[in-house]
Amino acid sequence: MSKAIYALYDDDEVMVDGAKTILSNDIRIKDVYSPFPIHGLENVLGIKWTRLAITSFMYGITGLTLALLGIWFFMIDDWPMNIGGKPSMDLYQNIPAFIPVTFEFTVLCAAHGMAITYLIRNWTLPGLPARNPHPRTTDDHFAIEIAHDENTGKSTDEIRAILQGTNPVEIFEK
Amino acid sequence: MQKEAAIREPLILGDKTYHQITEDVCAPVEGKANKWWFISFSIAVVVALWGLGCITYTIGRGIGTWGLNTTVDWAWDITNFVWWVGIGHAGTLISAVLLLFRQKWRMAINRSAEAMTIFAVMMAALFPGIHMGRIWMAYWVFPLPNQFGSLWVNFNSPLLWDVFAISTYFSVSLVFWYIGLIPDFATIRDRAVKPVAKMAYGVLSFGWTGNAKAWIRFEEVSLVLAGLATPLVFSVHSIVSMDFATSVIPGWHTTIFPPYFVAGAIFSGFAMVQTLLLIARKVLHLEAYITVKHAEYMNIVIVITGSMVGVAYLSELFISWYSGVEYEAYAFLNRATGPYWWAYWSMMTCNVITPQLFWFKKIRTSLIASFILSIFVNIGMWFERFVIIVTSLHRDFLPSSWSMFHPTFVDIGIFLGTIGIFFTLFLLFSRFFPVLALNELKSILKSSGENYKKKQSHE
Numbered sequence: 001m002s003k004a005i006y007a008l009y010d011d012d013e014v015m016v017d018g019a020k021t022i023l024s025n026d027i028r029i030k031d032v033y034s035p036f037p038i039h040g041l042e043n044v045l046g047i048k049w050t051r052l053a054i055t056s057f058m059y060g061i062t063g064l065t066l067a068l069l070g071i072w073f074f075m076i077d078d079w080p081m082n083i084g085g086k087p088s089m090d091l092y093q094n095i096p097a098f099i100p101v102t103f104e105f106t107v108l109c110a111a112h113g114m115a116i117t118y119l120i121r122n123w124t125l126p127g128l129p130a131r132n133p134h135p136r137t138t139d140d141h142f143a144i145e146i147a148h149d150e151n152t153g154k155s156t157d158e159i160r161a162i163l164q165g166t167n168p169v170e171i172f173e174k
Numbered sequence: 175m176q177k178e179a180a181i182r183e184p185l186i187l188g189d190k191t192y193h194q195i196t197e198d199v200c201a202p203v204e205g206k207a208n209k210w211w212f213i214s215f216s217i218a219v220v221v222a223l224w225g226l227g228c229i230t231y232t233i234g235r236g237i238g239t240w241g242l243n244t245t246v247d248w249a250w251d252i253t254n255f256v257w258w259v260g261i262g263h264a265g266t267l268i269s270a271v272l273l274l275f276r277q278k279w280r281m282a283i284n285r286s287a288e289a290m291t292i293f294a295v296m297m298a299a300l301f302p303g304i305h306m307g308r309i310w311m312a313y314w315v316f317p318l319p320n321q322f323g324s325l326w327v328n329f330n331s332p333l334l335w336d337v338f339a340i341s342t343y344f345s346v347s348l349v350f351w352y353i354g355l356i357p358d359f360a361t362i363r364d365r366a367v368k369p370v371a372k373m374a375y376g377v378l379s380f381g382w383t384g385n386a387k388a389w390i391r392f393e394e395v396s397l398v399l400a401g402l403a404t405p406l407v408f409s410v411h412s413i414v415s416m417d418f419a420t421s422v423i424p425g426w427h428t429t430i431f432p433p434y435f436v437a438g439a440i441f442s443g444f445a446m447v448q449t450l451l452l453i454a455r456k457v458l459h460l461e462a463y464i465t466v467k468h469a470e471y472m473n474i475v476i477v478i479t480g481s482m483v484g485v486a487y488l489s490e491l492f493i494s495w496y497s498g499v500e501y502e503a504y505a506f507l508n509r510a511t512g513p514y515w516w517a518y519w520s521m522m523t524c525n526v527i528t529p530q531l532f533w534f535k536k537i538r539t540s541l542i543a544s545f546i547l548s549i550f551v552n553i554g555m556w557f558e559r560f561v562i563i564v565t566s567l568h569r570d571f572l573p574s575s576w577s578m579f580h581p582t583f584v585d586i587g588i589f590l591g592t593i594g595i596f597f598t599l600f601l602l603f604s605r606f607f608p609v610l611a612l613n614e615l616k617s618i619l620k621s622s623g624e625n626y627k628k629k630q631s632h633e
Contacts, residue, residue: 036389036617037389038389039617041386052394053397083331097329097330100332101338104338108341110402111403112349114398115399118395122392124356124381125381127380131381132383135365140196
């Protein structure tokens, strides 16, 4: 018994129209595989927008705090040095000179933290096998995935009949 | 779907389909390299090896092998450093700033421009590394716990800001570039026939699936990284300029430096992108994607930033007189009329005068003229750094210390060597990596493709 049934399309607009038809027939779509981002698809499928930007902000705040804490320890607390007469006994007075490194470290943490979260959340890491249903979904084809266990009310033949009406180039099970 | 005005020129020429884009971009990766690739690769490798030899000689014998002296103690290497960092500014600018401005034409050039950025920053980082003399102690630039009492790096110093700026810029650019590459590697992976290629691109593509949520995350990450990289680009060259501006040498000690250096960096970076892409589009048969319109857009950026640089040169000159500081006035007079007058006037000609030709539409849209003028800018921007650095130092406050800088064969060898290493890396990139962001290009095919635009106007 296959896990899911797939409809393969060769055009993004046909696929989006197909997805609308499928959803209006009370069939749940598990996922859509496409070679490029299709704008507006998240509204059709009802996918919530990602919160990665928020994580980036949090990593950035962490970086900012770490940078200021580190610089305070190195330059003020542990080994204060008189450099060009700049105030060395107090972080607040010397802060203009510390802004550049603080900024760079904030960006460093925000960017890398988000990138790592992105890779883990997408489960795209070195050495993972390809999991797209059809090799051409990274080229010029678009696949709609319908899982059997999400659509127990409908038989495979019923689903196939509805999919057939949406002009796919191929229907296959996997 | 996004619609575009019919009078806007198409960005993808010819009768292209999604599949055809994949075919065109994957062709250089999947096919065999032609003889031009092998010839240029061999030359690049030989030059690179010569450079590596000179670097080894420097490390073995010491900095005395360079043309530096007690008066001009910073010259050729820092010129090359700033030149390469400047070139490294275009890639992230194209992919970040143009993404924020939703400029679709960036998609044909961002991938190779970012590759250029990464390789250029690598070349730049090499110079301060070897100028330290004892490169095996290069890790001392980082604030690491140590047994020297404990001695920390100086966070008040622009040189340390530079360490943080360059390493952040390099690593963030690398990540930005790679995140964009993952879906394209997946395309090559799914097309690969040979087992070695299938495995290699399988590993490189991190198991990308291209499902709906992954693309949403992809777009969000690209946008946020662009937002983070934009101030980063500006900060990096501002900080590079502060290496000079915070010192008290006449000719360096000016507040105009940060914006002027950033404009110059964008100027030189775009010129280098122009040089590389005008060759790449021919050799890799990408004329339908990197069009005359793309070259024209880049030329517009070059003429704007070139004019900004020109204004900066003139304000510097004016202020040196208007300030009434005689040392400052002398430094600038010496630049234009002193023993290094030829460097100054090469800089003025290549950076201020010749790019102004791009105001003419005929020249701006001529690929041969663009190529020649982009080479002029590359040369001019190298001379700019040479003029700023060497002419400010060689006439010391004490006339008895006045001297000249003459590069040795080691200086020249290392500079040529970095060009060799840069081209070696870029040629390897053009052979094994997708040189265009092919999946992003597909998303603009229906709004900016020539065939689709024609169909639309007939409706």
